[in-house]
Amino acid sequence: MxxxxxxxxxxxxxxxxxxxxxxxxxxxSNLFSQIDVKMTSYVEQLLELDREAARSLQKELYRDYGTTLNGLMERYDIDPDDFLEKVHDIDYSWLExxxxxxxxxxxxxxxxxxxxxxxxxxxxxxxxxxxxxxxxxxxxxxxxxxxxxxxxxxxxxxxxxxxxxxxxxxxxxxxxxxxxxxxxxxxxxxxxxxxxxxxxxxxxxxxxxxxxxxxxxxxxxxxxxxxxxxxxx
The missing domain is CATH 3.40.50.1000 (HAD superfamily/HAD-like)
Structure with a gap:
């Protein structure tokens, strides 16, 4: 290297x-932090968890399945299009x-x-x-x-x-x-x-x-x- x-x-x-x-x-730029927050919110609402539990599960899914989306599809059979649309609804003006x-x-x-x-x-x-x-x-x-x-x-x-x-x-x-x-x-x-x-x-x-x-x-x-x-x- x-x-x-x-x-x-x-x-x-x-x-x-x-x-x-x-x-x-x-x-x-911290742009991905917006997506990260949206993913936690998605898990929180989907499974009716509190914020801390949703955050912990989201990171577990990311580690175990490569992406939060992949984990949610494997474990909870979610609609990927719905997930992708919601988590990418962010403010791109953060990028210069x-x-x-x-x-x-x-x-x-x-x-x-x-x-x-x-x-x-x-x-x-x-x-x-x-x-x-x-x-x-x-x-x-x-x-x-x-x-x-x-x-x-x-x-x-x-x-x-x-x-x-x-x-x-x-x-x-x-x-x-x-x-x-x-x-x-x-x-x-x-x-x-x-x-x-x-x-x-x-x-x-x-x-x-x-x-x-x-x-x-x-x-x-x-x-x-x-x-x-x-x-x-």
């Missing part, structure tokens, strides 16, 4: 794959447009994809607010994944088959190391995007994925600067 990219180390890449939440847009990031993505040689466990509408709204949406060739969302979230291997297989992506010619950017394990096995160059000056709080410790460290080729807390270095800007 290294933090020093260079154009030569990425010269083979023809497909650039980006997670959305806390990857394309920065962790410090990022012209530097947009220019860096646009300059990358080859195709660019958003690959998210959220839905297409959420990805489009967030990427549009960032000013980067028009730089992507397509969005592979949780619906395209047949509601099976990353890090399930079948979901990456579905993505690579649909878009004819060869792992050895691709790079993937993620904020969760466990979501880079399968891409690494597929031959992708893997980049972990962490918050600026990352200092995890107690509540975030279980999300660190220390055991997946070997699946990460690069780590960055500044995606735009990292991409500018890769393209030699």
């Amino acid at each position: 290294t933090n020093q990219p260079s154009p030569a180390r990425f010269s083979h890449v023809t497909d650039w794959v980006f997670d959305l939440d806390n990857t394309l847009y920065p962790h410090h 447009p990022d012209p530097r990031l947009g220019a860096a993505i646009r300059a990358l040689p080859g195709r660019k994809f958003i690959f998210t466990n959220g839905d297409r509408g959420h990805a489009e709204r967030a990427a549009r607010q960032l000013g980067v949406l028009d730089n992507f060739d397509d969005i592979f969302d949780i619906v395209a994944a047949d509601l099976l979230p990353k890090p399930a291997a079948a979901t990456y297989d579905r993505f690579t088959a649909l878009h004819r992506v060869a792992g050895e010619k691709a790079a993937m950017f993620e904020d969760l190391a466990r979501n880079l394990t399968v891409p690494k096995k597929l031959g992708m160059t893997t980049v972990l995007v962490v918050p600026n000056n990352f200092e995890p709080t107690f509540s975030e410790i279980w999300e660190q994925d220390v055991e997946q460290e070997d699946d990460v080729d690069y780590v960055t807390d500044d995606l735009a600067t990292f991409l500018e270095t890769v393209i030699g800007a």
Whole structure:
């Protein structure tokens, strides 16, 4: 694992794959906190729990099933469309447009994809607010994944088959190391995007994925600067 990219180390890449939440847009925007609150409220109302119990169950479902949605579908047979609509009813103005990031993505040689466990509408709204949406060739969302979230291997297989992506010619950017394990096995160059000056709080410790460290080729807390270095800007 290294933090020093260079154009030569990425010269083979023809497909650039980006997670959305806390990857394309920065962790410090706190946008995902709105979704997190909405998910807790959904569990609270669905099961008539108090806030604390709903929050605890939501995190349990996330840990055990990959996403809260997947857990709710497995255990309670909920309507996924209803869930996705409600939890993504948020204020996207929290995101500041990022012209530097947009220019860096646009300059990358080859195709660019958003690959998210959220839905297409959420990805489009967030990427549009960032000013980067028009730089992507397509969005592979949780619906395209047949509601099976990353890090399930079948979901990456579905993505690579649909878009004819060869792992050895691709790079993937993620904020969760466990979501880079399968891409690494597929031959992708893997980049972990962490918050600026990352200092995890107690509540975030279980999300660190220390055991997946070997699946990460690069780590960055500044995606735009990292991409500018890769393209030699």
